[in-house]
């Protein structure tokens with residue numbers, strides 16, 4: 001038995017996102033988002049699932065906060081649905097939407113839980129996608145207007161802010177691979193989206209500073225840690241490209257004011273260029289206060305000229321996988337956090353980490369031992385990372401409860417709390433009680 005103690009001020013939390021839990025898709029003045037449209041497009045989402053009801057957290061948020069209090073977390077990451085605030089994306093403000101989030105945030109604060117707010121977690125107003133989405137500068141300006149509304153409304157209540165969740169998913173999963181909304185499959189479009197969201201990020205940070213908004217602001221890239229299948233230079237280069245597209249493509253412009261040249265050259269070979277306008281890189285590289293890091297898995301990659309635009313493919317090494325098919329390998333988190341040091345020892349929060357384990361109720365309990373094992377391994381790595389002097393300040397498990405897992409619909413379950421989607425009854429899983437104990441003790445007891 002080994003005990004890993006965490007720092008006294010370490011933040012323990014969970015994370016969710018608006019489209020995945022709220023439901024009430026046609027209530028409270030909410031406008032249509034690209035995920036409403038995508039989910040209704042035949043073949044895009046498993047079983048034709050959509051977020052019309054989801055976990056109904058729009059109506060059940062007080063019950064959710066009671067679960068958070070029971071869990072003992074001091075931090076809760078959530079996202080605000082832009083279509084609730086400015087329903088047509090760039091027009092009238094919807095007071096009812098603001099009032100909903102005020103009620104929610106006030107309840108969190110009453111419970112002694114720090115709100116950790118993501119401004120954009122993929123639910124773009126459809127009207128803005130209709131004019132070209134993030135590739136159109138009007139969308140960038142509309143985002144800044146939306147962000148400024150939120151900053152003015154919630155300054156003093158919210159002190160932890162993220163502009164964008166997983167920019168790689170927004171740009172490349174959604175506009176090159178076509179797996180997420182809006183489902184484009186075009187390299188130039190995806191590069192335009194990536195650049196547009198980076199400019200929007202930088203402008204929002206400028207507004208945040210100019211308005212004197214309370215707290216700290218950052219962004220949450222998703223991590224794709226990869227190691228080479230062989231020692232060949234081609235396999236190493238294939239790994240470098242895979243890591244870079246998730247991380248460096250976004251963090252180099254933010255921290256260095258320029259895209260990674262080797263990737264710019266790689267895309268130029270494929271006939272795509274970055275639509276940089278005068279002043280863009282200065283805007284994008286506004287200093288930020290923190291980074292959110294979302295980690296799930298890592299890959300062993302090799303060069304394959306047939307494997308997409310990156311010519312990099314993951315090799316199945318026969319590792320234990322979660323039920324969504326992702327290898328369980330916590331070592332990648334440790335390696336990635338050291339890779340991240342090239343941007344300096346910046347304040348980092350793990351804003352998502354968790355396992356898709358589709359265990360169901362048995363005699364009123366969910367014995368999700370595999371999820372507990374996943375968390376045990378990853379929290380042990382978190383402890384190693386902190387011990388190495390890296391400024392890792394907090395950890396938010398994905399997710400508080402089962403929810404709408406995008407193209408996988410409701411079949412994939414990441415929650416510490418089980419949700420019965422017919423009755424909407426919430427049932428804490430065994431992993432909930434395990435995590436509750438870690439938080440209560442502020443230490444991890446491992447079996448290793």
Ligand SMILES: N=NNCCOCCOc1ccc(-c2cn(C[C@@H]3NC[C@@H](O)[C@H]3O)nn2)cc1
Nearest residue numbers: 017020166173177179222224294352398405406
């Ligand atoms: N890399 N190349 N892949 C090539 C082929 O990929 C096929 C599928 O790809 C992916 C990659 C990544 C994801 C993903 C999902 N989550 C979980 C959510 N995070 C934010 C929060 O909302 C959670 O629900 N994080 N990441 C899904 C699919």
